[in-house]
Amino acid sequence: xxxxxxxxxxxxxxxxxxxxxxxxxxxxxxxxxxxxxxxxxxxxxxxxxxxxxxxxxxxxxxxxxxxxxxxxxxxxxxxxxxxxxxxxxxxxxxxxxxxxxxxxxxxxxxxxxxxxxxxxxxxxxxxxxxxxxxxxxxxxxxxxxxxxxxxxxxxxxxxxxxxxxxxxxxxxxxxxxxxxxxxxxxxxxxxxxxxxxxxxxxxxxxxxxxxxxxxxxxxxxxxxxxxxxxxxxxxxxxxxxxxxxxxxxxxxxxxxxxxxxxxxxxxxxxxxxxxxxxxxxxxxxxxxxxxxxxxxxxxxxxxxxx
Amino acid sequence: xxxxxxxxxxxxxxxxxxxxxxxxxxxxxxxxxxxxxxxxxxxxxxxxxxxxxxxxxxxxxxxxxxxxxxxxxxxxxxxxxxxxxxxxxxxxxxxxxxxxxxxxxxxxxxxxxxxxxxxxxxxxxxxxxxxxxxxxxxxxxxxxxxxxxxxxxxxxxxxxxxxxxxxxxxxxxxxxxxxxxxxxxxxxxxxxxxxxxxxxxxxxxxxxxxxxxxxxxxxxxxxxxxxxxxxxxxxxxxxxxxxxxxxxxxxxxxxxxxxxxxxxxxxxxxxxx
Numbered sequence: 001x002x003x004x005x006x007x008x009x010x011x012x013x014x015x016x017x018x019x020x021x022x023x024x025x026x027x028x029x030x031x032x033x034x035x036x037x038x039x040x041x042x043x044x045x046x047x048x049x050x051x052x053x054x055x056x057x058x059x060x061x062x063x064x065x066x067x068x069x070x071x072x073x074x075x076x077x078x079x080x081x082x083x084x085x086x087x088x089x090x091x092x093x094x095x096x097x098x099x100x101x102x103x104x105x106x107x108x109x110x111x112x113x114x115x116x117x118x119x120x121x122x123x124x125x126x127x128x129x130x131x132x133x134x135x136x137x138x139x140x141x142x143x144x145x146x147x148x149x150x151x152x153x154x155x156x157x158x159x160x161x162x163x164x165x166x167x168x169x170x171x172x173x174x175x176x177x178x179x180x181x182x183x184x185x186x187x188x189x190x191x192x193x194x195x196x197x198x199x200x201x202x203x204x205x206x207x208x209x210x211x212x213x214x215x216x217x218x219x220x221x222x223x224x225x226x227x228x229x230x231x232x233x234x235x236x237x238x239x240x241x242x243x244x245x246x247x248x249x250x251x252x253x254x255x256x257x258x259x260x261x262x263x264x265x266x267x268x269x270x271x272x273x274x275x276x277x278x279x280x281x282x283x284x285x286x287x288x289x290x291x292x293x294x295x296x297x298x299x300x301x302x303x304x305x306x
Numbered sequence: 307x308x309x310x311x312x313x314x315x316x317x318x319x320x321x322x323x324x325x326x327x328x329x330x331x332x333x334x335x336x337x338x339x340x341x342x343x344x345x346x347x348x349x350x351x352x353x354x355x356x357x358x359x360x361x362x363x364x365x366x367x368x369x370x371x372x373x374x375x376x377x378x379x380x381x382x383x384x385x386x387x388x389x390x391x392x393x394x395x396x397x398x399x400x401x402x403x404x405x406x407x408x409x410x411x412x413x414x415x416x417x418x419x420x421x422x423x424x425x426x427x428x429x430x431x432x433x434x435x436x437x438x439x440x441x442x443x444x445x446x447x448x449x450x451x452x453x454x455x456x457x458x459x460x461x462x463x464x465x466x467x468x469x470x471x472x473x474x475x476x477x478x479x480x481x482x483x484x485x486x487x488x489x490x491x492x493x494x495x496x497x498x499x500x501x502x503x504x505x506x507x508x509x510x511x512x513x514x515x516x517x518x519x520x521x522x523x524x525x526x527x528x529x530x531x532x533x534x535x536x537x538x539x540x541x542x543x544x545x546x547x548x549x550x551x552x553x554x555x556x557x558x559x560x561x562x563x564x565x566x567x568x569x570x571x572x573x574x575x576x577x578x579x
Contacts, residue, residue, distance in 0.1 A: 025482055026401025030409060033394035033453060036386070037409075040450035041416050044427035051427070058430065106324050109317035112309045120321050122565055127328050129561035129568075131511035133529035134550050137536060138331050141338070141543050149334060152349035186328060187572060194569045194577055229577050236573055243420035246513045250533045264422045264514075271426045272518070284423035295418045299411065302574075 045288075048281040056278035058271075071282035080258065081283065084266035087173055091262060092241045095180045100234060102181070103188025108218075110189065111196040121193065124186040132183070136250035139179045140166065166252050169259045176251050176260060180241060188233055195229030196222070231301055239294045243287070263287050332554075339547035346544045359548035367538075368523075369549050372531035376553075378441060379516075379527060380509035383448035388502050390449075391456030392494075396486060398457065399464035400472065417454040417574060421514030424450060429518050439522045447515045452505040458574040459504060459567070463497030464490070500567045503560050510557065528553045 020028075055067050075081050110117055127135070142148050143165035154162035165175040199222065207217045245264035248254060254261040254269070267287065271280035309317075339359055341352040363369055398406055428447055429438060437443030467490060475485040513529040520526070526534070532553060535546050561568070569577055 022401055022482075023403040026397040026403045027405060029397035029401075030394040030405070032390035033457065034405070034409065036390055036446070036449055037412060037416065037453060040428065040446055041412070041419075041424070044424055044431060045419075047431060048423065048427035051430075102324075106321060109320040112314055112317040113321060116318075120325055122562060123325050123329060125561050125565045125568055126332065126558055129507060129511075129557055129564075130332075130554055131513065131529045131557065133511075133513045133533050134554055134557075137532055137546060137550055138335050140536065141335070141547070142331055144543070147347065147349060147543055149349060182328065182331070185324075190569050191572060191577055232573050232577055239418055245421060246529075249513070249517075250536065264420050267420075267422045267426070268514070268518075271422070271429075277426065277430060280422075280426050284420070284426055287420050288423050291418045291420070292415070295415055298418075299414060302414075 048284055051277050052281035052285050054278050056276075056281070058275050058277050067278075071278045072286070075279055075282050075286070080261065081263075081266060083258065084261040084263050087260060088242060088244070088262045090173065091177055091180070091244060092238055094174070095177045095184070095241050096234060096238045099181050099184045099188050099237065100230070102185050103233075104192055104230075106185070106189045107192035107196055110193050121190065124189055126186075127183055128186045128190075130183070132246035133250050135179060135183050136247045139175075139182070140251055143175060167256050169256060172252055172256060173260045176244075176247055179247055179251065180244065184237055184241075187237060191229060191233040192226065195226045199225045228301065232298070235294055235298045235301070239291055239298075242291060242294075335547050336551055338544055339551045341544050343544060346542065359544045360552070363545040363548045367531075367535065367545070367549065368526075369528075369531065369552065372526050372528045373552065375441075375525055376510055376528040379444050379448060380506045382441070382445040383452055383509045384502050384505040386445065387449040387452035387456050387505050388498060391453050392460045392498060392501065393486075395457045395460030396464050396490065399461045413454040413457045414574065416450060421451075421512070422518070425515050425518035428515075432519060439520050439525060441525065444516060444520055444525065444527075447519050448509040448512060451512065451515070452508050454574065455504050455508060455571060456501045459501045459571060460494070460497055462570060462575040463494045463500075467493055500564060500571075503564050504567075504571050507557065507560055507564075510560075 052071055053066060053068060054064050055070075056064050110120060113120070130138075142150050145151050145162070145164055148165075150165070151162040163171055166172050203221050203225070204217060207221050212220070243264055244262050245268065248260055248262050248265050249268075252260045254265050263283070264287065267280050267283040270276050270283060274280075337352055340355040340357070341359065342354060342356050343358055343362070345352060394409070397403075398410060424447070432438040432443050432447075437446070471489055471493070472485055475489045476482070480488060511529060512527075513533065516525075516527045516530050517533075520530075532546070532549055535549060539546055564571070
């Protein structure tokens with residue numbers, strides 16, 4: 001980290017009559033970014049906190065009135081919201097652990113490989129950088145009953161009635177989770193591989209000389225040293241999965257019969273289909289508060305560095 | 307540590323299989339887009355490769371317009387976020403002042419917030435100042451998702467710059483401001499490129515904010531257009547594949563340029579690749 005820039009000795013005459021203290025100079029440099037953050041982040045959030053406490057329908061602004069926490073009470077009791085919350089939690093807690101395990105396995109395999117590692121790493125960069133909208137479209141095509149590759153192969157293998165991946169319940173939610181896994185495993189691979197490669201070889205050599213079995217070395221050397229990377233990866237990807245919108249929007253539109261509804265999509269519909277901004281803002285704040293807990297944990301982890 | 311041959315072979319097998327599984331759907335999309343239209347209903351490899359689907363989709367669907375919209379919005383928002391964000395990052399890594407910690411905290415929270423939570427109030431606020439359905443409105447909204455990334459990536463680059471350079475510059479008679487553009491800027495140019503490519507991709511891939519803030523056809527971006535095509539085209543997967551391929555070719559090129567820094571970008575600098 002760059003240490004505090006102390007006032008450097010300067011040639012006489014270099015000082016202008018008015019010399020801005022370093023702290024003020026630093027603050028001024030952040031002003032343009034700060035202004036944007038206030039306009040597109042702080043102010044909208046305060047405004048949405050305000051609307052969440054009001055009856056606020058966009059079509060009838062004249063009827064706006066303060067109702068306290070009524071929107072929050074209403075949304076928490078709404079069975080559609082509860083289903084969206086359950087689906088979101090299933091989504092996160094099924095997808096992320098699987099992504100982590102497969103990702104760790106692949107990262108360990110990649111760490112063993114020296115020749116060709118760069119090529120594999122390069123190829124694995126691609127799936128995760130695609131727009132989620134394209135990833136979703138791609139898989140909608142793969143899942144398609146008549147034209148999709150998956151059911152075509154299943155029929156070739158003798159399955160008479162292969163599943164309708166995106167229209168059967170409860171399968172549809174897991175089909176979306178599979179797409180999430182496909183897109184995110186490479187992220188875990190890259191993160192965990194970076195962590196693995198930063199562990200000094202000497203630790204492994206010392207452990208091997210001491211007669212540690214590969215499993216013991218993995219448990220007592222690799223895992224503890226990898227722990228910070230694992231925590232950061234799980235938290236960040238967990239929170240990203242919690243915000244899921246694009247995949248659901250394109251793959252199922254929440255269907256069939258809202259069985260694959262998730263929180264972001266629920267809030268989106270409440271605002272732009274039902275036009276109920278008050279209720280939608282309350283929902284958005286509930287999502288944000290849940291994410292805030294994850295965020296504060298993340299900050300504690302990062303503080304060791306910053 | 308020497309890897310035993312059996313382990314090495316197993317590793318290669320696992321990694322190769324996985325890589326094929328991860329890339330195959332994308333290859334399949336490319337192949338579908340190059341199919342002759344007559345073969346669209348067959349689940350098989352194309353008998354010959356043709357660009358007909360590309361011609362058709364460009365002629366019948368305003369893909370060109372979507373593409374241009376996406377580029378303009380991505381370039382515009384990248385210029386704003388890299389310009390303001392890198393200046394802020396320099397200050398955050400170099401100076402200590404009262405709003406420093408709150409600002410770092412704020413950038414982290416910005417990264418976590420779901421798009422809809424930002425999109426809903428922005429929609430209302432932008433409507434009241436006539437910014438919805440405008441290019442500047444979308445550009446401004448996209449900077450909200452880019453700024454945290456730019457700031458954290460650039461803090462990483464500035465921290466890797468030796469502090470002595472700044473000191474030396476000041477001793478040699480630079481002002482604090484000219485240190486930035488005479489000494490620091492040339493050194494961190496690669497960092498700015500990385501931050502710019504990341505920002506570009508964030509905007510290029512964004513669906514939710516564009517969907518919420520620009521519902522008119524005139525400002526439809528590629529991701530919004532592609533998700534709509536599905537509703538309009540139904541089973542014309544060959545045409546959709548052609549549009550999707552046009553959209554992801556720039557993505558893939560940019561992602562490959564970035565690959566050394568992707569780990570850093572994904573974790574806001576918490577893990578270095």
